[in-house]
Amino acid sequence: MRLRCILAIFLFISQFVFVQAQEQITVKEAAEITYQAKETVKAYQSLLNFVAFAENAPNELKEAIENSYSPSRNQIFYSKDAVIEDDIDPENQLGHTKDLPADKYLNTLDILYEKDIDPTITLSNFQVSHLKKKDYLYIKVFFESQFSKKDRKKQLAYPVRQRIALLRAEKRGNRWYTFISGIHFFDPSLPVESTDSDILILSDIAMVADTAQLSASGNTEAVASSDRLELAIKEYEALQEESKKKLEEEFKQAITHANQLYANQEFEEAETAYKKARELNPFNTVPLVQLIRVKKELSIRTYESYIAQAERAKKERRYEVAMDFYQKAVQKRPQATDIITRELQPLSQRVNDISSVRNRMEAGKIADAIEECDRKIKEKRKVIADYPEFFLLRGKAYLLSSDRKAKDRALEDFNKAIEIDAYYQEARLIRADYLEKNGNAIGAITDYDVALANIPLGRETHSERVAIIIKKVLLKKNSGNLKGAIEEYEKLIRETDQLGLVQNAEVFYEKGLLEFKKATTEQSATDYQNADKSFSKAISLNGTLLLAYFQRGLVRFDLEKYREAAKDFFESEKLGLDSVSRKSIEWKSKTLYDGGVKALEEGQLDKAEKFFRNAIVIRPKNSLAWFKKGEVLFSRQEFETAIDHYNTAISFTSVFPEVYYKKGLALYRLSRYNEAIQCFDQAIKQNKNYIEAYKGAGDSYQKLTSYKIAFSFYQNAITILQPDLKKAQKSENKNLITKLKAQLAEVYHGVGQCHYNTKAYPDAVKAFDKAIEYVADYSDAYYYRGITFLAQNSLKDAVKNISKALEYFPENPSYRYAIANAYYLKKEYEEAIKNYTTVLRIDSINTLKDTKHRRGLSFVMAQNYEKALKDFSEYNASVESGKETIFYTDYGFLYLQMKQDSLATMQFNKALLHTSEFPEALYGLACVYDTRNNTNDAMLYVEKALLSKQLNKSFVIYNEEFFLKNLRNNKILAKRYSALKKKNLLSSPN
Known part of the structure; x- marks a missing residue:
């Protein structure tokens, strides 16, 4: 529903009357009320889902329902008497329902609607009415309601239903609030956009000016326009949405912090954090679900639990820990003080014995500590089986000693301590650490296995087990046993699930790293998929774990899921990925780019395009990839799309002369020469020695017939190239010499074309000579030198040069066509016919459209009129535009040769329809009339043709062999005809 519907503008300002001061609503206030109304209905949706939550405690639910209609931060309804038409029964609808007060509606929903741990009620398609007033200010919000579970009573599914909420607006302090006073089934006969009871919305100027003055003056700025209100609503929404995002982020961080506390078994702190969330x-x-779990955790911290943990710690000779648990047990059950005191006394003595050694070690008196251990062992030799601690302590002291042999003695003492007490956990862990540091990974893992077996599975021991499992992971990883390391993580994950604890995102992340490494080492598809799943799980547990996004992106890159990889890279960068990792993403894009370059060099365009496209997906600002993808499109002659890609490349890297050059070349191919010149100019501006750009600009100016400017660009290129060639020749750099010569040949070829197009044929020949001097096998230069000789009627040289071009490319249609024309002019018609026939075979896309016309003429000259007629008939079906006049004239003369003067007349007239007064066609009509012995009309048309002064002498001489015999036998007409020829014929050949 468009926002314009919020306000109906009153056009008759003379009827405008301001409402009382307390009822005046400005455009800013209207925007605020509109926004708050929609947000209140969204809060109603959250409330419904809270009521339908499967794990609600009765007291929590009761509190939430009462707060929804009582003065509180969470008030939604104006009062508990707010009327809601019952939609809990799936069969209820407009006109068939009953009214329920808000509190009863919510309690009924709690009883009759199926519950779930996920949200199942969705409100959507919100549409807000104009602001209205009767006894109070109010606004309506239309929405569609979808209950995705079933009702418990009838077990029926719910249809999507249209509802409308009426919200009362009240100003409290400086803020507006909206509260639901009713929710009903929507009645289409009462549309949301109705203007009934609408109030006027005042502009800002109306609120600061004198009301009476505004009314008297008819000031049209007093009422806010619908455009102004629409803008105000958008601005207010944008401002509020920003605040909502901050609140959502704060909530997300609070949950993450609470989850971490929970994972660390800091349950009391976790409870506080979840409450804050x-x-x-x-x-x-x-947070509600987690609070339930926290309370369960806190409830197991009982007297019995502490006693059990104390007994275990005592068994493992962790005497301080045991004492701590006994003291916690006393706090839970003070009446057990005497019993626990008896347990504490021997433990205290043990701590004192051990402390005498430990204190010496902490003071750095290692020799004294060793001596004290020796004394204690000797003192307690009869009961030494009860005191493995002294062997452990002496072993630890040996490790701190500077004595080289002490390490061996340390291991002996660790072994002795474990021999005395196989369950001595600290001794086993210290020996494992010793073995790990001294390269005995197998021995260390064995000790860690035993240590792990000594720790019972339980929530209170989970963190201990985690520490040992992580140790085993690192040992197996560092020894190359990736599979074993992964299995350790899997064991940890299973235990965490078994205990009902929150999984740690870091565990899945580290597991993913191992699986990814194994996948890249063994090229295992299964490991790639497992790594993807592990990183995905890590992300689901901690959405801010940026390295998980990054690593999953790398996995998906290797799986060639480039779009998914790009999304992950984007998320990781958004979260603050470090510069080194960013560079690795760029490198990934470059590897695809390099693959595309290689494929392009091999001519595999589809493969190259795919590489470049994916390089762009990974790094959308990879200007080189955009450029090269444009190159692929250029190679396919998709010039418009190529230009789009070149433009994108330029938008990311403005100094990129190669792109400007290729863009210019694409524009050139599209005959957009002025635009092409701009690009070539930009390329030259960025690279003063860009020879190809000079050549491109020269070629473009040639197409615009600006030959002088074209020549200047070619000359600039030559000025740059010649000194460079001398330097290269001096340094004997063969590759560079070859390159520079090729460039000079190209430029001189352009110069030759300039001269050719301006009919400066001798200069053109010299330029083509230079091109061939630099590149001896330059076929195009031979070809153009050949057609230049052809233009000068140097037919022998023309044939020689064009034949040379054909030696390099015998299947080139243009070369073959040119030599056919040369043979035609040499009157070697059979050779001409043979070459025109070759052109028709090799010109698959019919670029030389008049070849059949030309071959037909050759048949005519060879007096093979039937074959000529066949070629002319076929060419007649699609005469090349612009050549109709000449063709129809030639067609007419063919019919004359075949004694079909009526058909000849028709063709000559068709020629004259295209070009009136065309001399050859007029001459042809004269020949027609002469064959009919109508010499007067023949003379009339001959005179018109000759007076045009455009007929060539060779044309007349040839046709006189066959026609105008009657006219020339008439002495009077013959004399007149001869005089006209002498005065008006052109001597140059056609």
């Missing part, structure tokens, strides 16, 4: 978003069920 819930204050930020009261109807979100995530």
